[in-house]
Amino acid sequence: MKKCLLVLITLVVLSVGSASAQAVWGVRIGLSRPTVSTSGGDEGSAKIDGKFGLELGPVLYYNLKNNFYINSGLMFSIKTFSDKYDDGEYSYSDNLNMYYLHIPVYVGYQIPIGKVSTYLQAGPYFGYMLSASENYSDSENGSADGSPKDYLNSFDAGLGVMYGINIDRFKIEVGYQYGLTNLLKNSGDYAGSGTANLSSLFLGVSYVF
Numbered sequence: 001m002k003k004c005l006l007v008l009i010t011l012v013v014l015s016v017g018s019a020s021a022q023a024v025w026g027v028r029i030g031l032s033r034p035t036v037s038t039s040g041g042d043e044g045s046a047k048i049d050g051k052f053g054l055e056l057g058p059v060l061y062y063n064l065k066n067n068f069y070i071n072s073g074l075m076f077s078i079k080t081f082s083d084k085y086d087d088g089e090y091s092y093s094d095n096l097n098m099y100y101l102h103i104p105v106y107v108g109y110q111i112p113i114g115k116v117s118t119y120l121q122a123g124p125y126f127g128y129m130l131s132a133s134e135n136y137s138d139s140e141n142g143s144a145d146g147s148p149k150d151y152l153n154s155f156d157a158g159l160g161v162m163y164g165i166n167i168d169r170f171k172i173e174v175g176y177q178y179g180l181t182n183l184l185k186n187s188g189d190y191a192g193s194g195t196a197n198l199s200s201l202f203l204g205v206s207y208v209f
Contacts, residue, residue, distance in 0.1 A: 025061075027207055032200045032204075036196050048195070071108055071121055072104060082095045089195065093135075108162075114204045164206075167209055173202070
């Protein structure tokens with residue numbers, strides 16, 4: 001997976017360089033809300049919404065001809081999920097935090113409208129889970145810290161789309177990423193637990209230098 005990612009980035013840079021593209025750096029910051037969709041497990045299909053978390057990092061735009069461009073970057077994002085239950089006799093709480101680095105490779109097209117322009121971009125993205133932590137507690141057994149990397153895959157990949165508006169050097173953006181890889185390892189003690197896809201909605205702003 002790491003080799004494929006390095007090859008892809010190299011090909012993008014070489015193809016852009018051969019097209020005499022102009023590179024523009026920037027920074028993107030915003031909030032993303034993750035969602036996990038499960039299927040095939042013992043409990044059937046389910047959709048679990050997480051909390052809004054920080055997403056930020058440097059971005060790079062390769063301007064091509066005819067208003068086309070390629071957008072990439074290195075985005076750090078925090079994915080947080082929390083679940084609680086209390087019926088008066090039994091209660092539990094479960095908090096999961098995952099920390100990712102994502103590299104999008106999007107192809108975009110912008111439409112100039114005077115001093116303002118709008119744009120749409122889409123393409124694949126690749127991610128790696130840097131670390132993860134989990135805290136579980138219930139009224140019977142107390143509190144315990146878990147190791148989510150024992151049952152979660154470190155690599156993530158999927159397809160993303162983003163719409164935005166350019167205002168001078170600022171970009172107001174909304175985006176969505178749909179994960180295609182299985183978040184669960186489905187091996188060892190977790191074999192047969194089905195599949196889980198990690199997706200996220202992004203709201204934020206970029207600034208280009």
